[in-house]
Amino acid sequence: MREVPREERHMEDIRMALKDFQLVDIGYSRSWFTREMGNLSETIMRERLDRGVANMRWMNLFPKSFV
Numbered sequence: 001m002r003e004v005p006r007e008e009r010h011m012e013d014i015r016m017a018l019k020d021f022q023l024v025d026i027g028y029s030r031s032w033f034t035r036e037m038g039n040l041s042e043t044i045m046r047e048r049l050d051r052g053v054a055n056m057r058w059m060n061l062f063p064k065s066f067v
Contacts, residue, residue: 023053027066 018024028051037045052067059065 018053022055024056024059026052026054026059028052029066 052065054062054065
C-alpha cells in the first residue's frame, strides 16, 4: 500500500468534512488568487487561500452572499 503524502491526507480530510456536512463553496468575487509572491513572470507563485462554505439551507436564507 502506497503512503499518501501528509498534505494530500489533510486535503482528503477537508474534502470528506465538506461532503459529510453538505457544505459547498459560496463563491468568490475578486481576483481568483488571494496571494501572489514573486516579481518575475517565471517565478511568480499565486494561490487561492480563502474560501467560504455553507450548506444549502444557509445559502437559501442568504442568496446574495459571497466571499
